[in-house]
Amino acid sequence: MTDKIDRFEATHMPVTVAGIDFHNPFCVGSGPTVKTIDMLRQIDRAGWGGAFIKLTIDPEPYISRIPRYRWQSKEKLHSFTLEKRIKLDEALRICEQGKKDVKVTKIFSNISYDGPDGIKGWIRMAKAFEDAGADGNELNMCCPNMSFNVEVTGETIEHSTGASMGQHPKLVAEIVKAIKAETKIPLFVKLTPEGGRIAEAAKAAYEAGADVVSSVGNRVGIVSVPDIERPFGNPQHLQKDFGISCLSGQWLKPLALLDVYEIRKVNGPDFSICGYGGMSHWKDYIEMTMVGADLIGICTDTIIRGYDFLWKELVKLKDYLRRHDYRSLNDMRDMLLPRVKTARDIEIEQAVAHVVSDKCIGCEKCISIGQCYAIKMVDGKGWEGKNKKGMIAEVNPYNCTGCSTCFDVCPTDCFEWQPVPKDRKKTPV
Ligand SMILES: Cc1cc2nc3c(=O)[nH]c(=O)nc-3n(C[C@H](O)[C@H](O)[C@H](O)COP(=O)(O)O)c2cc1C
Ligand code: SF4
Numbered sequence: 001m002t003d004k005i006d007r008f009e010a011t012h013m014p015v016t017v018a019g020i021d022f023h024n025p026f027c028v029g030s031g032p033t034v035k036t037i038d039m040l041r042q043i044d045r046a047g048w049g050g051a052f053i054k055l056t057i058d059p060e061p062y063i064s065r066i067p068r069y070r071w072q073s074k075e076k077l078h079s080f081t082l083e084k085r086i087k088l089d090e091a092l093r094i095c096e097q098g099k100k101d102v103k104v105t106k107i108f109s110n111i112s113y114d115g116p117d118g119i120k121g122w123i124r125m126a127k128a129f130e131d132a133g134a135d136g137n138e139l140n141m142c143c144p145n146m147s148f149n150v151e152v153t154g155e156t157i158e159h160s161t162g163a164s165m166g167q168h169p170k171l172v173a174e175i176v177k178a179i180k181a182e183t184k185i186p187l188f189v190k191l192t193p194e195g196g197r198i199a200e201a202a203k204a205a206y207e208a209g210a211d212v213v214s215s216v217g218n219r220v221g222i223v224s225v226p227d228i229e230r231p232f233g234n235p236q237h238l239q240k241d242f243g244i245s246c247l248s249g250q251w252l253k254p255l256a257l258l259d260v261y262e263i264r265k266v267n268g269p270d271f272s273i274c275g276y277g278g279m280s281h282w283k284d285y286i287e288m289t290m291v292g293a294d295l296i297g298i299c300t301d302t303i304i305r306g307y308d309f310l311w312k313e314l315v316k317l318k319d320y321l322r323r324h325d326y327r328s329l330n331d332m333r334d335m336l337l338p339r340v341k342t343a344r345d346i347e348i349e350q351a352v353a354h355v356v357s358d359k360c361i362g363c364e365k366c367i368s369i370g371q372c373y374a375i376k377m378v379d380g381k382g383w384e385g386k387n388k389k390g391m392i393a394e395v396n397p398y399n400c401t402g403c404s405t406c407f408d409v410c411p412t413d414c415f416e417w418q419p420v421p422k423d424r425k426k427t428p429v
C-alpha cells in the first residue's frame with residue numbers, strides 16, 4: 001500500500017518563507033536524524049520541505065560524546081544526556097553532496113562558532129555553508145547540552161555556545177547582523193526558551209536582519225528516577241551517572257506553543273517563525289500554525305518514527321483543510337492569537353455542576369476533591385448505579401464555584417452544567 005503512494009503528491013503543500021519555495025512547511029530539525037548524506041536522501045524521498053544538518057561546531061566540538069537517549073512512551077518524553085556534534089568539513093561535505101542528491105528538500109546548516117576569532121569565525125562558517133550550496137544558515141542559539149549543561153550546576157566553563165548565548169539578545173543581534181552583512185542566503189536563528197527571554201531575543205534577531213526565528217530547542221531537566229527502590233539506578237541505559245537531560249517530544253508541546261505565541265505576539269505578523277516542540281500529529285501542526293508558525297520543525301518524531309510518516313499525516317491534514325475550506329495551512333496562521341488571553345482578561349461564564357444521578361456508580365472519587373465543598377454522598381434512592389452503601393454523589397449548587405475538576409475525575413462522565421440558582425447571593429470561594 002505505502003509503495004503505491006506518490007510521496008511527492010501526498011506531501012505537496014507549497015509555501016514560500018524567507019524567499020525560499022518549500023515543497024511543504026515541514027522540516028526535519030537539526031539532530032541525530034540529519035547527520036549523513038543517506039539520511040538527507042531518505043528525508044528527500046519522504047517528501048520533507050526542509051532539513052537542518054546536525055549541529056556543526058568549529059573548531060572541534062568541545063563536548064561531543066556517543067549518544068545516550070531515552071524515550072518514555074507513556075509520558076511521550078524524549079531525553080538525552082549525551083550527543084555527538086559534527087565537524088565543519090564533514091558537515092560541508094554532507095551539505096554539498098546533499099544538494100546534488102536531493103530533489104525537493106531544502107538544506108540548511110545549524111552552526112556554532114567556538115574559536116578565538118569571535119564574530120569573524122561565525123561569518124566564516126556561514127559563508128562556507130553558502131559556498132557549499134546551503135539554502136540557508138541556522139545559528140544554534142539553543143543547545144543546552146554543552147556549556148549550558150555545565151552552567152546550571154553553578155560551575156563555570158571557558159566555552160559559551162547554544163543556550164548559553166541565546167538568552168542574550170544583544171549577543172544574538174551582533175552575530176546576526178554581521179552574518180547578514182556578509183552572506184546572501186536566508187538566516188534562521190534557533191533560540192532557547194531557557195532564561196525566559198525568547199520573545200525579546202527573537203525581537204533582537206529580527207531587528208538585526210534574521211529572516212526566520214526557530215523556536216524551540218530542548219529544555220533541560222532531570223528525568224524521574226525509574227525505580228525508587230533502586231534510586232541510584234540510572235534512567236538512561238549504559239550510563240553510570242544521573243545526567244542533566246535535554247528534553248523534547250510531545251510533553252513539550254504546551255510550552256513550545258507558548259514560546260511561538262510569545263514570539264508572534266511581541267513581534268507582530270510580518271516576521272517568519274519555524275515552530276518546534278512535540279509536533280507529532282497533523283492536529284499538532286495546525287495548533288502550532290494557529291499560534292504563529294510559518295514552518296513546522298520536527299526532530300523527536302523522526303527519531304521514533306523515521307521519516308516516512310509525513311505523507312500519512314499530511315493526507316489527514318489536507319482532508320481537514322478541505323473540510324474547513326482553507327486553501328493552505330498558512331491560512332490558519334495566528335488564528336488563535338486573539339483568543340489567547342491573560343488571567344486578567346479572560347471572560348468567564350457562570351454555571352454550577354450537577355450529577356446526572358443515573359450515571360453515578362458511587363465511586364466517591366469526586367468527594368475527595370481537595371478544594372471542593374459542594375459534593376457529598378447521598379442516599380441513592382432508586383438509582384441503579386448506587387454503590388454498596390446505597391449512595392450516589394450530589395452537588396450543592398450554593399457551594400459550587402464551577403472550577404470543573406469533578407468533570408475530569410469522574411470515571412462515568414456524570415457531571416453536567418446547570419444555571420446558577422437565581423437566589424444564590426454570592427459566588428462561593
Ligand atoms: C537527540 C537530539 C539531538 C538534537 N540536536 C540538535 C542539534 O544538533 N541542533 C539543534 O538546533 N537542535 C537539536 N535538537 C533539538 C531539536 O531539533 C528540536 O528543536 C527539539 O527537540 C524540539 O522539537 P521535537 O519535540 O520535535 O524534538 C536535538 C534534539 C534531540 C532530541
Ligand atoms: S465544579 Fe468544582 S466546586 Fe463545583 S462541584 Fe465540581 S469540583 Fe466542586
Ligand code: SF4
Binds near residue numbers: 359363366409411413
Ligand atoms: S466521581 Fe462520578 S461516579 Fe464517582 S461518585 Fe462522583 S459522580 Fe459518582
